[in-house]
Amino acid sequence: MAVLLITYDLNKEVRRPPFLETLKKLYPDWAMLSESSYAVSTNSTPDQIYKSLGHLLDANDNCLIVTLSLPWYGQQDELVIQWLKQRL
Template sequence: MGVLFQGAFWYRGNENVLLTFNQKEFPMSVYLITYDLNSPGQKHGKVLDKIKAFDAYAPLSESSYAVFSNSSAQAIYELFEPLIDDNDRLLVIPMHKPYYGFHRGDVIDWMSKHLPTCN
């Protein structure tokens, strides 16, 4: 599968947000991954490689990304855990509407399109 660049967001494969497993559909969630690597020998490149391996991701700031995944927040964190130590910080947070803030138009459009609404 090739990689399709669309605006500021990278997609791997198709852009469907439903996965099919054993003939059941599972919606994918959007998570915020935010981190600060504070230790000598920081592993920024390896962290970014893991982020870019998700089906879709969007850069929100220098060290914050939105990613699509059918995994839990804990499972996503565990992917990154070997890359961080006690001086580093990394959070995986489910994203949903409503949200408030100021950002580039393409980022706001992407979030409006992909984030679920939380009642």
């Protein structure tokens, strides 16, 4: 399985689409890296993930899906660090 970074900004929303709820439902093995950045462990490709979430975005939103790999370095909650260490 790959670990992918999903980062997004829902801009100028009058009504928030269920982007985060859908992400967590479709990709249940996840870790929150920041308010709008999640790592997911999945067999899906970045393209497949974007297609599964893209209908929730509009023209002024941002979303990138990037494959994560070693090495990485940073400061984060210990549970997130352990999640990454176990999957990368």
